[in-house]
Amino acid sequence: MIYIIDHKDSFTHNVVHQFERFDDVTCDNYNEINEDRLNKSKVIVLSPGPGAPKDYPISSSIYKRFKGKKKIIGICLGFQQILHCEKGKIIEQKKIYHGYQSKIKVTSANSLFKKNRKFNVGRYHSLKLKEPFAAKDFEITMRCVISNVAMAIENNKENVYGFQFHPESFLTENGNLLIKKILSV
Amino acid sequence: MIKKNYLENLNNSKKPFIIYKSNKGFDLYTDFSKKIILTKNNIEGFINQCVKLKSKKKETDLFIGFFGYEVLNNLIGIKVKKQKGLKFPKGIFYKPETKQKLPNKLNYKKLEIIRPNKLFKININESSYKVIFNKFKKKIKSGETYQIKICTKYSNKTQIDALDFFCRLVKSNMAPEAFMIKDKDYSIISCSPENLINKKNDLITTKPIAGTLKKTKKLNKIKALMFFKRNIKESKEHNMIVDMERSDLSKICKAGSVKILKKKIVEEYKDLYHYVSLIGGRLKNNISSLDIIKAMMPGGSVIGCPKISTLNLLNAQEKESRNVYTGSFGYIKFNGDMRFNIIIRSILSYKNNSEISVASGVVIDSNAKHEFNENYIKAKALMDLYK
DSSP, rough: OOOEOOOOOSSSSHHHHHTTSOOOOEEEEGGOOHHHHHHHSSSEEOOOOSSSSOOOOHHHHHHHBBBBBBBBEEEEEEHHHHHHTOOEEEEEEEEEEEEEEEEEEOOOTTSSOOOOOOOEEEEEEEEOOSSSSSOTOOOOEEEEETTEEEEEEETTTTTTEESSSTSSSSSSTTHHHHHHHHHHH | OOOOOOOHHHHHHTTEEEEOOOOSSSSEEEEEEEEEEEETTTTTHHHHSSSSSOOSSSSOEEEEEEEOOHHHHHHTTTOOOBBBBBOSSSEEEEEEEEEEEEEEEEEOOOSSOOOHHHHHHHHOOOOHHHHHHHHHHHHHHHTOOSSSEEEEEEEEOOOOOHHHHHHHHHHOOTTTTEEEESSSSEEEEEEEOEEEEEETEEEEEEOEEEEEEEOOOTTTHHHHHHHHHHHHHHHHHHHHHHHHHHHHHHBBOOTTTTTEEEEEEEEEOOOEEEEEEEEEEBOOTTHHHHHHHHHHHGGGGGGGEEEEHHHHHHHHHBBOOOTTTEEEEEETTTSSSSEEOOOSSEEEEEEEEEEEEEEEOOOOTOOHHHHHHHHHHHHHHHGGGGG
């Protein structure tokens, strides 16, 4: 079972439907986490949402508790939440992307995805990762072709994955394939 | 068939009535046997009792009316602090006993000559608008909202002939969700173009509009589409609304059933082009009318995105009640089918006070002066009726 934590976003249920293609999904509001269901789940998904990672301390503590024990996937705010927990700095960016389609590229040979593959994705984010960023076993694996902003992280050792873009958006090409692959490893 | 002078007689009879745009003309609802005034305490009970187990037989087996903005917030657990404004009911529904068809061309000659006051006052002037605008822009930069609609209100003290206003309005601005309600102490007139919920059996669709272009001689439908496609700001606003409405539908629809049925098309109106999408899905089993209303209302395209955080920002900012504006008008049939619009481009007239509310969106690349004027243009089409 996949447990999705909803950070009160207006895109979360697109995420739910996307994951439901592959497994049973339970989605609870950030304020109403169900410990039992959380413990029973195999995968935890941190949803997109407004604001910044520091606004969601419960999600940070869940991440720390289950890192290495369950597969964890973060999307947009959830991606930033993972980075925040890994001591990355999340900052405002000059150019803001809301409802924006960008071309991104797989930049790492260690990625689950083929290096140098380019595809279009939907973006909704005011904030970004400040670089340089380094954390044990983490690698930035995708970047925006134009701005070079970090678009995905992978930690294949402990099964932690994050996307700054929205795989569930109608603006993203092959979003379902991305999720399928990550769930299958 | 409706007889000549029918509308004149109806208006003179002082009976309450509702007119709602249908496919070919309008539907007229009269002879109300029940009138339910909604509060935050009775709204859930009201919605739950609308659907009666007996199968639908009559065309009038439905409740028709409106939900105001505040009660829709309350319904999804969002508080609206005490605001100024008319003490107008938060929602009213009627059970009609008569439904008749009216043609698109409404013939009505007003009998009494009422000269409405045409001077309006605005609740937020340009400089206060700029202050709010800049405040919200900061909230976009910090990620609390991605798009937010600032509402301004034009008001006026005057008597109006609502039916005369409505007939003139649909003559110049026919819209697929146009409606009017006339009751003893209030009337609502709207040329809303936007359908929020269309539910038949287990099929549900929503048709958000994001992007409006005023018609000129040089434009045609294809050129309008090119304008929207090339205009990055309009495209981004629209994309955001499409993903938000997909998500709202996904709360109540079967996994994998939510589809964009018409993606970013242009619809032509008398004076405007609208950038429109149609999104639909198949309802999960055991979804109630209340579940549907809570998932979809208040309609996202007129609020901003993400919905909850943006509603909280708006409610902390707005000092005056929105009343019916950005609420929803429509009906729930006894068999559970429903149709609701979003109340925009509307006039609320209550105890001789007229209110016209309008809103336009702040995204990161909007310009305060442009959006302020945009609001004025939207209101002007309605204020012109007072001439």
